[in-house]
Amino acid sequence: MNSHFRLRLLSELVGTALLLCIVIGSGIMGVNLSQGNDAIALLANTMATVFGLYVLIELFGPIGGAHFNPVVTAIMVLLKRQPKPEFLPYLLAQLIGAALGAWLANLMFGLEPIQASTKVREGLGIWVGEVTATFGLITVILLGNAQRVSSLVAAYIGAAYWFTSSTSFANPAAVFGRMFSDTFAGIAPESSMSFVMAECLGGLLALGFFQLIAKPNEKVT
Secondary structure: OOHHHHHHHHHHHHHHHHHHHHHHHHHHHHHHHHOOOHHHHHHHHHHHHHHHHHHHHHHHHHHHOOOOOHHHHHHHHHOOOOOHHHHHHHHHHHHHHHHHHHHHHHHHOOOOOOOOOOOOOOOHHHHHHHHHHHHHHHHHHHHOOHHHHHHHHHHHHHHHHHHOOOOOOOOHHHHHHHOOOOOOOOOOHHHHHHHHHHHHHHHHHHHHHHHHHOOHHHOOO
16 A cells, blocks of 8 residues: 555545534534524534535545545446545545544533434435435536535535435445434434445436436446
């Protein structure tokens, strides 16, 4: 493993950790300040995620691609934009980063650093919401202007927090990290596999859609 690839993996680990810390930490802060108003808590959670995600993509995009998401990495591999052997190291970096980000958020707010979420998120509507959220995210990444991807992705995720029933995790690493925080943004372990399956399906549907409308030289051959 060369030094450049190690830097790319480090950028994925740190970027994913910061993303999960932003998502979980802002959820805790939103609940603490909203006096029981879930709409205000979600709004605070959304705004912090939008701003934080934009900054993280701008910072880490030039280094490691700023995937922070195994579905994004898998799509890049399937499109031959990234070598297959890089998938597993990226996946591990993203999962480790997600767990570290959750633990850091818990610690900052005086909670037990390592905990399991009890927030159950299940049901057909929730799963369809997560398919939709991930389909939209991958479509934005694949079809959006590459020079504006940070703002496009951040804006889409902000909108999807509100228009999807699942509040748009759209990321298996985020699911993994959120399992370790029994807070507003958490997800119970028993709900996690359904979310991951929905996200993978959404990613594959987005890839199929891209194959239908992309220019011939952009398609998988």
